[in-house]
Amino acid sequence: MALDAAIDVFREHGFDGTSADMLVEAMGIGRQSLYNTFGDKWRLYQAALQRYNILEGHAHVAALRTPTRAVDGLRAMMERVVDEARKPCLGVGAICEFGNSKPEVGKINAAADRILRAAIGARIREAQADGDVSTDLQPDEVVDFLIAAFAGIRVAARGGADVIRLEALGRTALRALR
Amino acid sequence: MALDAAIDVFREHGFDGTSADMLVEAMGIGRQSLYNTFGDKWRLYQAALQRYNILEGHAHVAALRTPTRAVDGLRAMMERVVDEARKPCLGVGAICEFGNSKPEVGKINAAADRILRAAIGARIREAQADGDVSTDLQPDEVVDFLIAAFAGIRVAARGGADVIRLEALGRTALRALR
DNA sequence: TCCGTTATGGACTGAACGTTCCAGAAAGAG
DNA sequence: CTCTTTCTGGAACGTTCAGTCCATAACGGA
Numbered sequence: 001m002a003l004d005a006a007i008d009v010f011r012e013h014g015f016d017g018t019s020a021d022m023l024v025e026a027m028g029i030g031r032q033s034l035y036n037t038f039g040d041k042w043r044l045y046q047a048a049l050q051r052y053n054i055l056e057g058h059a060h061v062a063a064l065r066t067p068t069r070a071v072d073g074l075r076a077m078m079e080r081v082v083d084e085a086r087k088p089c090l091g092v093g094a095i096c097e098f099g100n101s102k103p104e105v106g107k108i109n110a111a112a113d114r115i116l117r118a119a120i121g122a123r124i125r126e127a128q129a130d131g132d133v134s135t136d137l138q139p140d141e142v143v144d145f146l147i148a149a150f151a152g153i154r155v156a157a158r159g160g161a162d163v164i165r166l167e168a169l170g171r172t173a174l175r176a177l178r
Numbered sequence: 179m180a181l182d183a184a185i186d187v188f189r190e191h192g193f194d195g196t197s198a199d200m201l202v203e204a205m206g207i208g209r210q211s212l213y214n215t216f217g218d219k220w221r222l223y224q225a226a227l228q229r230y231n232i233l234e235g236h237a238h239v240a241a242l243r244t245p246t247r248a249v250d251g252l253r254a255m256m257e258r259v260v261d262e263a264r265k266p267c268l269g270v271g272a273i274c275e276f277g278n279s280k281p282e283v284g285k286i287n288a289a290a291d292r293i294l295r296a297a298i299g300a301r302i303r304e305a306q307a308d309g310d311v312s313t314d315l316q317p318d319e320v321v322d323f324l325i326a327a328f329a330g331i332r333v334a335a336r337g338g339a340d341v342i343r344l345e346a347l348g349r350t351a352l353r354a355l356r
Numbered sequence: 357t358c359c360g361t362t363a364t365g366g367a368c369t370g371a372a373c374g375t376t377c378c379a380g381a382a383a384g385a386g
Numbered sequence: 387c388t389c390t391t392t393c394t395g396g397a398a399c400g401t402t403c404a405g406t407c408c409a410t411a412a413c414g415g416a
Contacts, residue, residue: 012277014274016194016195017194019402019404020404024365029364030365031365031366031405032365032407032408033362033364035404036362036363040404040405041404092274092333093274095336096192096270096274097192097274099190099336099337100337106337106338109337141346141347141350142350144334144346145350147334148330148334149326149327149330149351151333152326152328152329155270155273155274155333158273159273159278160277160278160284168316168322169322169323175353176350176351176354178353197373197374198373199372207394208394209375209394209395210377211392211394213375213376214392214393
């Protein structure tokens with residue numbers, strides 16, 4: 001529960017924008033407990049990012065696999081991104097804040113990405129076999145594109161775009177797969 | 179020149195990640211001159227963002243208008259984004275760092291967006307008349323989609339994606355207009 | 357009930373931060 | 387050359403921050 005609270009704070013304010021006091025208050029534990037349990041602010045951030053990636057990855061894959069038809073799974077995943085986009089994405093935040101300057105962040109994100117990419121790639125090949133996604137496209141490139149589209153939608157949402165616009169973004173992005 | 183140097187620092191490290199000392203060194207002026215000329219760090223950031231938006235907007239529009247055929251203009255704009263994506267975008271950085279919490283940032287970005295959106299929208303309608311962009315699409319939605327695609331590409335680049343991947347992202351995004 | 361472990365909050369430290377002060381150097385106009 | 391304005395570097399200020407210390411309180415198994 002404490003870690004989930006930390007995730008929320010980091011999502012909203014980033015690493016630099018979050019102070020130890022903000023964390024102590026949001027997590028509902030004493031400052032000393034925070035340092036005893038998580039080491040320091042940076043390791044807490046890494047733990048938060050890792051947990052966020054796991055939760056977010058599972059939710060992605062769940063949406064992806066629920067519908068029987070593969071292309072509907074892709075659509076469901078996109079809809080989920082749109083629905084959840086009001087809350088900032090910690091992964092996007094970490095990339096924008098640190099770029100490649102922190103190898104630990106890169107590793108944590110890469111590990112989560114590998115699993116997600118595999119799941120999306122499989123579903124895309126399935127959809128191609130169903131005739132719902134063009135066979136002109138290389139599955140790996142489509143995976144990259146979808147993940148980049150998610151990031152674009154999340155940035156748009158963070159910039160204040162309303163749900164109608166976000167839905168249009170998701171719809172338009174999926175046209176590229178046709 | 180000093181402001182351009184400040185832009186470079188803010189692009190790379192964001193607002194919170196940039197210290198006054200970093201700015202003084204990069205801008206090549208005395209600290210006192212910095213405060214005399216720009217007021218404080220926050221106003222300097224606003225000035226940097228505003229200038230960045232103007233330069234970036236002009237470059238976008240120039241690429242957009244150079245080719246005679248409208249769809250080639252859209253492609254040229256996309257290629258420019260891919261080529262320049264190695265350097266972080268200050269606009270994306272500002273949105274990710276602040277969200278909607280700083281109205282000044284929102285205003286500065288909104289003013290730049292209005293001009294850019296109008297230019298892209300006009301070119302899209304032109305391309306629709308040429309038969310190069312589907313008339314099923316609403317021009318405004320395509321504008322939103324392209325700008326979101328730019329953000330997605332820039333986030334991917336910031337995360338370490340190589341040029342080949344970024345080019346594929348641009349190519350795939352443009353498929354959605356067909 | 358007792359005892360070892362764990363959690364707590366308030367005071368504290370040292371460093372980094374943004375910003376200001378100040379005295380002097382450089383520059384530019386007349 | 388002289389006066390005025392602008393620029394400069396270093397010292398200093400007050401604040402905030404991440405992280406530590408410590409004495410105390412809560413907890414949980416036996």
